[in-house]
Amino acid sequence: MxxxxxxxxxxxxxxxxxxxxxxxxxxxxxxxxxxxxxxxVPCAQGTAAMIGGALSVADCLxxxxxxxxxxxxxxxGQGSYLLYEFLIQRVSTLSPDVLVLHYCLPDMTLMRKLCExxxxxxxxxxxxxxxxxxxxxxxxxxxxxxxxxxxxxxEMAFLADPDASHPAYINKHLFEADIAKVxxxxxxxxxxxxxxxxxxxKGAVDYIAEDGKVVDIVSEPNIPExxxxxxxxxxxxxxxxxxxYAGLELREAAxxxxxxxxxxxxxxxPSPATRxxxxxxxxxxxxxxxxxxx
Amino acid sequence: xVLKKAKVKAESGGLLLFEKVEDAVRAEEILSEADYTVxxxxxxxxxxxxxxxxxxxxxxxxxxxxxxxxxxxxxxxxVVPLKGAGRLLDVVKVTEFKDATMVKAGNMKVTxxxxxxxxxxxxxxxxxxxxxxxxxxxxxxxxxxxxPKDIGFTLCAMMMDRAVVECLELWRKRLTS
Numbered sequence: 001m002x003x004x005x006x007x008x009x010x011x012x013x014x015x016x017x018x019x020x021x022x023x024x025x026x027x028x029x030x031x032x033x034x035x036x037x038x039x040x041v042p043c044a045q046g047t048a049a050m051i052g053g054a055l056s057v058a059d060c061l062x063x064x065x066x067x068x069x070x071x072x073x074x075x076x077g078q079g080s081y082l083l084y085e086f087l088i089q090r091v092s093t094l095s096p097d098v099l100v101l102h103y104c105l106p107d108m109t110l111m112r113k114l115c116e117x118x119x120x121x122x123x124x125x126x127x128x129x130x131x132x133x134x135x136x137x138x139x140x141x142x143x144x145x146x147x148x149x150x151x152x153x154x155e156m157a158f159l160a161d162p163d164a165s166h167p168a169y170i171n172k173h174l175f176e177a178d179i180a181k182v183x184x185x186x187x188x189x190x191x192x193x194x195x196x197x198x199x200x201x202k203g204a205v206d207y208i209a210e211d212g213k214v215v216d217i218v219s220e221p222n223i224p225e226x227x228x229x230x231x232x233x234x235x236x237x238x239x240x241x242x243x244x245y246a247g248l249e250l251r252e253a254a255x256x257x258x259x260x261x262x263x264x265x266x267x268x269x270p271s272p273a274t275r276x277x278x279x280x281x282x283x284x285x286x287x288x289x290x291x292x293x294x
Numbered sequence: 295x296v297l298k299k300a301k302v303k304a305e306s307g308g309l310l311l312f313e314k315v316e317d318a319v320r321a322e323e324i325l326s327e328a329d330y331t332v333x334x335x336x337x338x339x340x341x342x343x344x345x346x347x348x349x350x351x352x353x354x355x356x357x358x359x360x361x362x363x364x365x366x367x368x369x370x371x372x373v374v375p376l377k378g379a380g381r382l383l384d385v386v387k388v389t390e391f392k393d394a395t396m397v398k399a400g401n402m403k404v405t406x407x408x409x410x411x412x413x414x415x416x417x418x419x420x421x422x423x424x425x426x427x428x429x430x431x432x433x434x435x436x437x438x439x440x441x442p443k444d445i446g447f448t449l450c451a452m453m454m455d456r457a458v459v460e461c462l463e464l465w466r467k468r469l470t471s
Contacts, residue, residue: 016426045417046425075423075447076358078329103422105448106354108307131420132354132450139307152418154401163378165307166354167401168449175383175400227389228396228405230417230428272394272405273414 009066009245010094011054011238012087013047013102013131014079020072022082027051027068032277036068043277047102049231050130052276053238053261054100054245056283061246067096077105084110092121098245099125101133102237106166108140115145126244129196130237138194139165146196148250150237153179153203159195160188182207183214198250200240202233206258208251215251218258226265231276236261239283260286308353309337311371313344321368322349328362330355344371354421358447382452386460395464399456404431411436411465413458421448436462 011027017039025037033040034048034055043052047070054066069086073079083104091099091114099118111133118125128148129137137143138159151159157174158167177185182201189195190212201207204224208216226232236257243253261279263286268279312318318334325332330351337348351359356373363370389396394414396405402424405415412435416428423446431439436458443455 014422016422016429042429044425045428048425073422074426075421075451076329077352077355077422077447080422103420103425105352105422106420107352132422133420135420152401154398154418155420158401161378165375165377166449168382168453169353169375169378170383170400171378172383172385175385176387224389225391228391228394228403228415228417230415230432232417271414272391272396273407 007097009098010096011051011066011100012069014073015041015070017072022071024069026065045230049234049276050238052280053235054242057242060287080105088113088117091117096125100241101129103131106132106136111136128241143194148198149196150200156185156201160185200254208254221266223265225270228272310349315345317369318347354449357452397457397460400453402453402457404457406461419450421450424450
């Protein structure tokens with residue numbers, strides 16, 4: 001891997017804390033919480049779980065910690081709009097090496113403006129999107145501006161649906177496709193230019209796809225309970241982002257993140273009631289088992 | 295009054311259709327006051343029903359907009375997406391664990407305890423109300439939990455609501471079997 005000094009990984013999204021202003025800073029773990037600039041955010045489903053996954057990997061690999069950019073939003077979108085506007089105006093100045101976009105109100109027009117701003121960066125960042133940032137990118141026809149998407153099976157069907165602007169509107173037959181149909185959905189999504197350069201499809205079997213084809217599959221250890229635990233998919237997004245930030249080839253980063261997340265899940269001895277921070281807390285041991293080092 | 299009827303932009307995602315022009319005008323005022331980004335437009339012929347005014351909305355926000363209209367007594371005909379079949383996904387998938395049942399509706403999954411009827415976990419989704427709704431629901435009895443459609447704002451919340459309704463149905467069947 002390359003030596004990484006003074007690089008910037010910017011991890012962005014909304015968190016469910018009413019009236020939390022837009023804040024930026026290094027996140028640190030405080031038990032079941034993340035702390036960013038002194039503001040505590042529950043390390044639960046959503047952006048916080050994604051940041052938790054990225055932070056844990058960065059800590060273990062002794063990387064420069066990711067910079068969190070978060071804002072409170074409980075659904076009305078005001079926080080999301082602040083986040084979009086900040087990034088549209090500042091991304092070229094910040095010039096991140098890795099830009100991860102996560103939970104927010106999907107807005108196609110603002111996503112288009114953001115992608116225009118990213119194009120004006122002196123050095124193009126590695127672009128990663130999940131959750132509603134991925135929905136907005138696909139719906140606006142901007143998927144090919146991204147390097148990694150991390151959909152689950154339903155979201156993969158959404159990417160393969162030429163008409164849907166949100167997973168709630170996908171074609172019923174695509175929703176009913178089982179995990180074995182992922183290669184067909186992948187091919188359709190690439191055909192439509194609705195896929196990022198690499199797709200990491202999260203599910204009972206994790207599929208890694210590039211250029212329209214599945215190039216790797218990870219299916220063990222198989223822990224069915226992980227699907228019920230809110231935030232496990234977000235953690236994978238954080239892990240793959242941090243591993244890409246560390247300099248791994250995208251394909252290797254995706255495979256390793258799928259494996260490490262499964263191992264952490266196994267170590268957490270989960271039930272359907274397990275909380276995602278309990279899985280995140282096992283990431284150092286999982287990385288150690290996988291012998292992931294810089 | 296001269297109404298500006300702009301052309302529909304596909305990027306808005308959805309249209310609100312109205313029976314009467316005055317309903318559309320009032321709706322636009324109420325939505326603008328509530329800080330929704332909306333526009334009065336002339337609906338394309340394929341979507342036209344009722345009057346020849348419609349409002350462009352971010353389709354994702356329809357659940358919050360519908361609730362605001364109920365509160366304010368605004369009449370509207372329907373919401374239509376500008377692309378696609380126009381129907382919300384209405385099928386669910388059920389996965390059984392030893393002591394829990396997980397219901398998937400679209401991109402949302404809700405899991406409840408088979409023996410206690412308590413919501414154990416919520417996963418999936420990507421809109422900003424989902425983590426907030428999850429925190430509001432987890433640990434509550436299905437029968438006591440708030441409905442996502444009543445406190446959420448987005449299409450992800452609507453899918454979560456469908457999953458919760460199915461969980462309730464399964465739980466009630468279990469109680470009576």
